[in-house]
Amino acid sequence: RLKEAKEALENRRVAFANPDKVVGELMNLEIGPTDEVWELILKLINEICPKHYKGAYPPLKSYESKIENHDLWAFSWEGYLLKQRMYLKFFIKDGFFYYVSLHKCKSSEE
Numbered sequence: 001r002l003k004e005a006k007e008a009l010e011n012r013r014v015a016f017a018n019p020d021k022v023v024g025e026l027m028n029l030e031i032g033p034t035d036e037v038w039e040l041i042l043k044l045i046n047e048i049c050p051k052h053y054k055g056a057y058p059p060l061k062s063y064e065s066k067i068e069n070h071d072l073w074a075f076s077w078e079g080y081l082l083k084q085r086m087y088l089k090f091f092i093k094d095g096f097f098y099y100v101s102l103h104k105c106k107s108s109e110e
Contacts, residue, residue, distance in 0.1 A: 001073045001092055002048060008097035009042040017091065017098040025103050029082070041102065043081055044088060052077040054087075070098070076105050 008014060016022045022037075031037055052075045059071040070091040079086040085105040091098045 002045060002050065004092045004095075005073075005090060005097050006042065006045050008092065008095060009038055009045060012038065013096045014038050015096055015098050017100045021101070022099065025101065028103060037099070037102075040081075041088070041097075041099065044079065044086065044102075047080055048075050048077055048088070055089075072100060 026037060031040060053073070054076045055072060055074040059073060061069050061071060070093060072089055072091055074087070074089040076085065076087050087101065087103055087105040089101040091100060
């Protein structure tokens, strides 16, 4: 899924799964306009490898009504770009990357 995520991000086939949640996360990361987030996520995806996957096998389905029944891909890694342990969750649908969550890692997400 990382390869698909990179391709979608490179081609700007992107969307926010839950826009209301995004605002707070981006403010906490001190990211400006939402256009900047896609470039940042692409850079962060390049820091991630399959061993950083922190989800279930098989991946859990989303329980949120807006994104119900999609496989969620969750990763936690020591981020070099942001100089902190990070957590990223997304799903891929019809060749699009859907941002679900991006934030500093909480200990329960290890």
